[in-house]
Amino acid sequence: MNDLRIIKKYPNRRLYDTHISRYITLEEIRQLVIDHVNFRVEDKRSEEDITRSILLQVIAEQEEGGNPIFTAEVLRFIIRYYGDPMQNSIGRYLELSLHLFQQQQQQFTDQLRDLLGQAQQPILTLKDIAERQVPIWRSVRAEFLRNLSTTAKSIKRRARPEDES
Numbered sequence: 460m461n462d463l464r465i466i467k468k469y470p471n472r473r474l475y476d477t478h479i480s481r482y483i484t485l486e487e488i489r490q491l492v493i494d495h496v497n498f499r500v501e502d503k504r505s506e507e508d509i510t511r512s513i514l515l516q517v518i519a520e521q522e523e524g525g526n527p528i529f530t531a532e533v534l535r536f537i538i539r540y541y542g543d544p545m546q547n548s549i550g551r552y553l554e555l556s557l558h559l560f561q562q563q564q565q566q567f568t569d570q571l572r573d574l575l576g577q578a579q580q581p582i583l584t585l586k587d588i589a590e591r592q593v594p595i596w597r598s599v600r601a602e603f604l605r606n607l608s609t610t611a612k613s614i615k616r617r618a619r620p621e622d623e624s
Contacts, residue, residue: 464491464498468509474500489517 466483467475476483491498492514500513522529529537540549575581 462497464496466498466500466513467503468500468513469503474513475503485513485517485520488513489521492517 465477466488467477469475473482474484474488475481476487488498488500498510499508500510501507502509521527537549540546543549575584
């Protein structure tokens with residue numbers, strides 16, 4: 460969607476979506492973002508672009524919802540960069556990092572979809588993959604236990620002469 464959807468913020472703090480001719484909530488703004496709808500929020504009086512401010516409100520509302528993305532330490536980290544000479548750089552770095560994360564997530568999703576999409580029964584395919592991994596994990600566990608046993612015996616041998624002295 461290349462059309463820019465205009466949302467007006469009225470002095471009473473209500474948001475009016477001019478595309479559908481009705482008031483909308485912050486949750487509906489969130490859904491527009493999820494749906495990749497291109498929009499701009501304007502102050503009704505000044506026509507100033509206040510999209511960032513509204514998006515920050517959406518984030519704040521989501522963060523208060525009980526399953527936050529930002530830990531207190533991450534927020535402190537971000538706050539420390541306000542006014543710092545690196546402020547613009549950290550913003551761009553975070554943006555690029557999130558784009559990279561999104562691309563990697565999409566690649567993984569596509570690969571999994573391709574793998575499972577070819578299967579007649581995707582759950583059985585996942586079960587087969589897991590079952591093929593069991594011998595590998597057993598082998599790794601056995602090797603670990605062998606090494607642990609050898610190390611324990613070696614420690615005991617070194618400890619005995621000291622006990623006999």
